[in-house]
Amino acid sequence: xxxxxxxxxxxxxxxxxxxxxxxxxxxxxxxxxxxxxxxxxxxxxxxxxxxxxxxxxxxxxxxxxxxxxxxxxxxxxxxxxxxxxxxxxxxxxxxxxxxxxxxxxxxxxxxxxxxxxxxxxxxxxxxxxxxxxxxxxxxxxxxxxxxxxxxxxxxxxxxxxxxxxxxxxxxxxxxxxxxxxxxxxxxxxxxxxxxxxxxxxxxxxxxxxxxxxxxxxxxxxxxxxxxxxxxxxxxxxxxxxxxxxxxxxxxxxxxxxxxxxxxxxxxxxxxxxxxxxxxxxxxxxxxxxxxxxxxxxxxxxxxxxxxxxxxxxxxxxxxxxxxxxxxxxxxxxxxxxxxxxxxxxxxxxxxxxxxxxxxxxxxxxxxxxxxxxxxxxxxxxx
Numbered sequence: 001x002x003x004x005x006x007x008x009x010x011x012x013x014x015x016x017x018x019x020x021x022x023x024x025x026x027x028x029x030x031x032x033x034x035x036x037x038x039x040x041x042x043x044x045x046x047x048x049x050x051x052x053x054x055x056x057x058x059x060x061x062x063x064x065x066x067x068x069x070x071x072x073x074x075x076x077x078x079x080x081x082x083x084x085x086x087x088x089x090x091x092x093x094x095x096x097x098x099x100x101x102x103x104x105x106x107x108x109x110x111x112x113x114x115x116x117x118x119x120x121x122x123x124x125x126x127x128x129x130x131x132x133x134x135x136x137x138x139x140x141x142x143x144x145x146x147x148x149x150x151x152x153x154x155x156x157x158x159x160x161x162x163x164x165x166x167x168x169x170x171x172x173x174x175x176x177x178x179x180x181x182x183x184x185x186x187x188x189x190x191x192x193x194x195x196x197x198x199x200x201x202x203x204x205x206x207x208x209x210x211x212x213x214x215x216x217x218x219x220x221x222x223x224x225x226x227x228x229x230x231x232x233x234x235x236x237x238x239x240x241x242x243x244x245x246x247x248x249x250x251x252x253x254x255x256x257x258x259x260x261x262x263x264x265x266x267x268x269x270x271x272x273x274x275x276x277x278x279x280x281x282x283x284x285x286x287x288x289x290x291x292x293x294x295x296x297x298x299x300x301x302x303x304x305x306x307x308x309x310x311x312x313x314x315x316x317x318x319x320x321x322x323x324x325x326x327x328x329x330x331x332x333x334x335x336x337x338x339x340x341x342x343x344x345x346x347x348x349x350x351x352x353x354x355x356x357x358x359x360x361x362x363x364x365x366x367x368x369x370x371x372x373x374x375x376x377x378x379x380x381x382x
Contacts, residue, residue: 029131029140030105037131038094042114045125045145046090048076049083057168062130062141064230065166068223075168079147082170085118094129099283106134115150124153126160146171165212165222183209184216192216193224203228242278243295245342245350253349257322261313263344265295266374270337270359277374281309286377304377315379316343319366324353327362339363341370 048057054076092114099107144162146169186205264279
């Protein structure tokens with residue numbers, strides 16, 4: 001017993017002397033609270049910066065992020081150099097996204113944003129953190145961190161950069177020059193990264209470059225072959241741009257409307273207010289917002305769970321939605337009303353119905369029940 005106690009004391013002493021950072025990974029993180037995980041991570045980040053420990057800071061990142069970012073250590077050193085002083089206080093929170101199967105969490109992601117005050121400056125720090133990923137444990141840990149000053153953060157033109165690609169970002173002005181903004185061309189990327197045809201033949205390189213916002217300078221920073229290997233179109237850190245479902249230019253579904261459904265999107269503009277909802281049946285997540293433009297970047301919307309995606313689809317079939325016809329009311333009204341309902345399938349085709357005018361006249365009586373079901377995420381079974 002005495003030896004065990006001595007070992008515990010020695011371990012604690014080693015951790016305190018090395019500046020660490022007890023960083024937990026694995027299944028235990030599936031059940032810890034968002035607040036506990038998020039606050040623990042910002043404390044670890046601050047601790048690394050105060051102790052000027054670049055190795056410990058990179059150790060907070062996932063294996064995937066570390067392998068994807070070729071100069072992560074140099075980025076960590078730049079972060080530490082930018083962070084000045086001793087922390088006096090911090091405050092903030094994180095949004096949470098989860099995926100589950102049969103009632104068990106299989107993936108969690110936290111997006112934190114904290115204000116950190118030191119005895120020399122005030123900083124804004126944001127991060128993307130995956131505390132648990134059952135299917136791909138090599139992605140557990142930080143994906144990206146960004147730090148800037150309070151002054152830069154408060155500028156009108158400021159936008160976070162950490163969604164673009166894995167790594168550590170130090171944003172000093174919030175402004176980019178044209179040369180920094182110019183994305184690399186596919187031909188330039190192939191030459192600069194030394195890609196073989198096998199590595200990129202199945203990927204739309206223009207979309208890949210746009211998704212990761214890759215410039216010429218990034219070729220020496222990112223592990224391009226690994227990112228290509230892991231790349232999934234229309235997905236970036238688990239999120240979607242689904243705005244096209246509510247617009248024109250889709251390939252329309254003509255049969256099998258209830259089979260192999262991938263997602264459902266709904267928007268209603270009525271009496272000057274807008275309601276939008278998106279169901280991701282693959283990840284069992286539901287996103288609701290009052291701003292349709294947020295469908296361009298779903299990570300800005302808090303995701304939640306709903307009972308059963310296939311049940312929603314079967315209810316749409318029961319209400320006859322797949323027989324509804326798009327149309328516009330002939331009457332003139334001072335406050336136009338508009339709705340779009342789209343169902344996306346795994347082959348990329350879409351069923352979509354839309355209507356403008358007085359919706360109570362332009363759509364069947366069942367519309368109110370469909371609307372209530374989609375906005376609540378619950379089917380009453382009536």
